[in-house]
Amino acid sequence: MKTQKLSVGDKIFKTANGLLLIIFCALILYPLLWIVSGSFSDPFALMTGKVHLWPVNPTLRLYKVVFMHPDIWTSYGNTIVYTIVGTFISVALTCLAAYPLSRQEFFGKKFFTAVLMITMFFSGGMIPTFLLVQQLNMLDTIWAIVLPGSMSVYNTIVMRTFFITTIPKDLEDSAFLDGANDIQFFGKIALPLSKAIMAVMVLFYGVTHWNSWFSAFLYMSSRERYPLQLILREILIQGNTSIAGGGGDNDLIGEGVKFATMVVATVPIMCLYPFLQKYFTKGVMIGSLKG
Amino acid sequence: MKSKHLMVSLVLLGLLSASFSGCSSSTSSSSTSSDAGTSTSSTISSVSSDSAQTAPAENEYGVAQISPTPITLRIYASKGAGTPDYNDMEHMKKYSEFTNVFVEWEQPPQDLSTERFNIVIASNDLPDMFWNIKEDQFTQLKTAQAIIPVQDYFANCPNMLQVISDHPEMENYIYDPDGNAYSLPFFDGLTVNDPMILRKDWLDKLGMELPVTKDDWYQYWCGVRDNDMNGNGDPSDEIPLSGTSFDGILSLVSAFEMDNGFFVDPSDGNKVKYSFYDPRYEDYLTWIHQLWEEKIIDSDILTTDSKTLTNNTALNLVGSYRGKLNGQLNTFMTTMPENIEGFELLATEPIMSDNGVQFHPGSVPLVRTDTIGGVVTVTSEYPKEAVEYCDWFYDFSDPYGGAFMNIFGYEGVTFQYNADKTDYEYTDWVLNNPDGLSPQQALQTMTTRCQHPSYVPPIGSFKMWHPATVASYENNEPFYTESLKYKIPNLTFSDADAKTVRSIMADVTTYVEEMTAKFMTGEVSLDEYDTYVQTIQSMGIDEVLDIYNTTYSVWNQPRS
Structure with missing residues (x-):
């Protein structure tokens, strides 16, 4: 919904701002996600550092x-x-x-x-x-x-x-x-x-x-x-x-x-x-x- | 730091008050003990009506009744995490019924038992017994005269006396020089732990025999360093020698006929010496400096811990380390082979010195000295019954010995006999638990795992572990008797001596370990070795050694 035209400066600012917030959000969410993924992964994969974002060889063994x-x-x-x-x-x-x-x-x-x-x-x-x-x-x-x-x-x-x-x-x-x-x-x-x-x-x-x-x-x-x-x-x-x-x-x-x-x-x-x-x-x- | 000091003084205060009540047991503490008396007598009256007369003389465990009327002991039993409530164990309940000795348990987790122990002491309301306490807690209790000598009560403990007479060399560890025994000993058959462990499959790949001498080891380490042992295409990522801490490297002094820290030198009239201050230490430093320079020792060894070691092992990088039979060796052997092809570990015999001396620095006396089995407090009304209650746990006869039941559990459930009833094995329920529990966890659901005064031969544990632990144990066991000659027992110093030792060693210990690390990495050149020796000397090490020698020679006398 556009109520008024944004100037170029505004656009740049908004995009940059949005990007920064997304990065900031990712910084906070990543460790949380990693822990959740880790908890569903094969312990051996976790130990050898193979878990990055999503669970590897998903298992409920740890739970x-x-x-x-x-x-x-x-x-x-x-x-x-x-x-x-x-x-x-x-x-x-x-x-x-x-x-x-x-x-x-x-x-x-x-x-x-x-x-x-x-x-x-x-x-x-x-x-x-x-x-x-x-x-x-x-x-x-x-x-x-x-x-x-x-x-x-x-x-x-x-x-x-x-x-x-x-x-x-x-x-x-x-x-x-x-x-x-x-x-x-x-x-x-x-x-x-x-x-x-x-x-x-x-x-x-x-x-x-x-x-x-x-x-x-x-x-x-x-x-x-x-x-x-x-x-x-x-x-x-x-x-x-x-x-x-x-x-x-x-x-x-x-x-x-x-x-x-x-x-x-x-x-x-x-x-x-x-x-x-x-x-x-x-x-x-x-x-x-x-x- | 500050809060730590506060804590220490609080604990001391607590101890003081404990000792005070100990001395004046007829006056001030009589009120507490009479309180306890009334509460127990009320339980007696409620129980005795139905069971006292009909108490069986013969029962399935073959144990004698200890008390004609039911009594209740209070026992502080610290225990490892995962061990369930002793109240819930069937055989412990039955044993109480057979003996008429019931127990009110206090069961703090072992790793937090320091705090719990301190508040129990401070609350001035001692239980009848403490089980499974640490050596320093034992010393605290003993110095505060809060525990009593128990040897007079051994007379009615046939099982314990049997174990003691089977192991006459343990006499000095059980009895003090004055003939008193302040604790019920804990006999732990796993006497040679913490050996050097290497990758047997890598050794075979290199076409080498099991290393014995320093040179053999050097060959193996170079082989691991120079070849692509794990086959990942990078020949230089293997770590020949790692460990769970720097102590693993320090214990390599055994290859120079010394034990890490204070040790007894059997080749020199049983004199107590300090490895960091021994002339041979320079040779050791030269050696580990060379190993460091040649990138054989893990470059992270100064900061490493067991977690790092586990990770590096899982990444298939580590060639050797000092580790536990019941820790790394068993754990890795049961879990790694499914992920790493051919993975095989073996603990070797001790490294041989140039003079052909071989002793195993990880040997511990059969009577555990770092963990004290059990003690009886001065406030206990039933010292005799308390000691006799523990006797069953020295009986490892199957299927109803107390020690046996707490290691092997129940026939048909956790263990089973072979066809001709000569041997027994854990059941499939333990070894491959349907709920995914490890053998130890499965057993822990119904046994105490003998975390108390007891006698456990090594067989008790080995039957649920990987066969490699047995082979590894057998590689080191022949050196046990020889190794024990180097080991310094827990010595009880006089107050003044203890203070001197503490204040001097506080400085020395930090200094020598720092310097050892610096010598190893080459940060300080070995030309500085003489200055190093002089520094320790000026800190007063000779005085400490005198104290050790005097006390040890008293300890080393045969008991009459």
Whole structure:
């Protein structure tokens, strides 16, 4: 559809621009495609560097290795539960912390901000945290995974900035004039206006919870509660025991299995992006432009 | 770096607290042990009602009851990835029922066991036993007095005593100089691993015999370098000598009658020496410098790893390297021949020195020293039962010995007898698994693969591996006894000595390896060798050697 004639300069610019974007896009897509192709290729071809763009001697052998693992489905379920519960708790806590801090008249605002900031730079360390979790009797329960570190101070600050810039004082004043109290204002006005930032937070926290494995490794002792990442990790290093019967018999397909596990681990979380993407750009833009 | 220091101090703190509770077991830790006591007694009451009276004296495994009433041990058992839950294994369940010893397992993956181990120590709530821990973790526990001597409990362990008496040369490795044994030994029959592996098909193509001396090897390497062995039309892309790391090259000092690092020199009154500081090291450096100059050593050897080696092998480029029988040799032999025609590997006997000495640097004592089988903690209420529980795993008699079952599994499922019942083989289900599992993975679905105090003769593994591993093993096995004379055991130093050794060796180790690489590549000329020796000397190596010699001579005394 041509509405106006383009000058030669415009044409050159548009073509060049388009080309650059295509190249840029290819740069980003190629590694992704390569990993997917690699995961469907013959491991031997992969190792000898014969896989360039499309799968060579396509086979599902690598996926078979991944899905043969007896614990893979339980762990998949666990990860989904941990991600959903964890994200819910995280987002709730972050909202509850960020909103008061965004209000001008909030008592002790500076003090609480400082308290939060300190935790960004200092932490108790692995062993004290473990002892804490142990003494709270949270070992080997879902709470050990979703509660410690559930609130990220960085995200809280992003959210606070969003609240400051999008929920002006005037709005609050008029709501109060109409008889709302703080809780009503937060629940009925502030939150619905913050869907964009909520979506961003869901994505941030969701990805973190999906990828997390170390806390599960530290706190979980029953295998049936292991998350997916811990099992995938096990598949990768399978057979690397140093013991009599042990031999690295997965050495050869190890590289390819890595690819397959990458696909298995990232595809579900990648499915989240299309749904959250529109909020994502909007939310981060607002946060960054006016913050 | 900083976080690492923090970690170290935290671990030390944890250890301190562990040792504290160890010393004052009557006061502070009594609260924790009584807690454990109540929780176990509650399990006892729930189980004992139906099984205590009817506990069978005779059972299919032929094991004796260890405890008249059911008891529960807590065992920290680190294990390789892919090993399933010990709770799910039929024979382990049955064994618990027969012996009345039940186990609450803590099963961290072996490669992450450092973190897990540290938090277990720090939480001050020690299990009854640790299984399959690393040597430094064992030393930690021992220094903190968190583990007890166990030799007094061996009396009721007929299987273990049998293995010990079958291998009298292992006595010094099991018992400390003071007569105490702090660990349940792990006997691993794969004593000669990490040999030199070469391409047998290339050797045949070159019309050569298996190399023995340095000159034989030199001929083979030159042959690989100068000819188009892989037939791809490029005669110069073959790599005669590669490896999984630079250590493979360093271990070639065995061709000069030394072992890499600290070693015992049997030709010189069993004195402990340091290869990098030995007069013969100059000859070795000259040799590898020559090999480097003549493009025999892989030009990437300083950065190479097992992945690179695998890739280069798959590309049909590598002529020889030091590799594992149960690693590279078996893996490559089972997977490469279908892609590379004629591919054949074989491990040769050790390289012979000019004086005709042959020893295998990859030999390890039958009692594993890098991995400790099992230890019993001071807080354990059932030390005797804990030790006796492990005895079954020293029984390799078929079909119901504990070690045997954990390597071969169940008759008819994972192994089968031949017609006259004299021998057994893995079943087709293991060797050609219908689900595409490797033999090891298939076995791992139902056995522990003996990653704990146990006795595993080499036969246990070989029956599922490629026949080339057996031939390779047999090429090196005759040198085991001789090789062991060069090996330095895990020595326990006094605190002050350990500190001296650590602080001096931190500098020395880095320096000597860097310099070796530089001498090899010619970046530093061999004329500088005297300066190099003086530098190590000024770092205090003589002091370290004195400490080693004193401690080793004590260790080397026969146990009474």
